[in-house]
Each structure stands twice: as C-alpha cells, then as structure tokens.
Amino acid sequence: MKKDLHPEYFSDASVSCVCGEKYTTGATQKEIRVEVCSKCHPFYTGEQRIVDTEGRVERLRRRYGQK
Ligand SMILES: [Zn+2]
Numbered sequence: 001m002k003k004d005l006h007p008e009y010f011s012d013a014s015v016s017c018v019c020g021e022k023y024t025t026g027a028t029q030k031e032i033r034v035e036v037c038s039k040c041h042p043f044y045t046g047e048q049r050i051v052d053t054e055g056r057v058e059r060l061r062r063r064y065g066q067k
Contacts, residue, residue, distance in 0.1 A: 008028060010029065012026075013026065013030055013031065014030070014031050015027070015037070016031070016034070017033075017035070018034070019040040021037050
C-alpha cells in the first residue's frame with residue numbers, strides 16, 4: 001500500500017444508523033450514514049439466524065411428516 005495515497009483519516013467520525021444508533025469511530029469520512037450497525041445487524045441481534053433456523057426445521061418437519 002502506498003501511504004501517500006491514503007485518504008484523510010478522522011479518528012472521531014460520527015456514524016449514524018437508520019435504527020437511530022449513533023456512535024463515533026475511526027473512518028475516512030467525517031460523517032457516515034449506515035443501514036446496519038452492531039446494534040441492529042441481524043448477525044449481532046440473532047434475529048435472522050432464528051428465522052433461518054425455523055424455516056429449515058419447518059421444511060424438515062414437512063418432509064418427514066409426509067412419509
Ligand atoms: Zn443500527
């Protein structure tokens with residue numbers, strides 16, 4: 001990596017998420033808007049995983065139930 005091509009770095013960039021969560025982080029932009037953050041991302045909340053698991057279990061139940 002060429003250091004002279006590195007963009008300006010803000011150590012106190014403000015990040016605002018669509019869920020309302022706001023926090024500061026290190027970034028190359030002074031202000032950042034994101035659609036998911038660690039507070040509402042499915043990976044962190046586990047919601048998506050639960051929905052996914054239930055769908056698979058339901059499919060298996062249907063498959064074995066038809067036998
Ligand atoms: Zn969020």
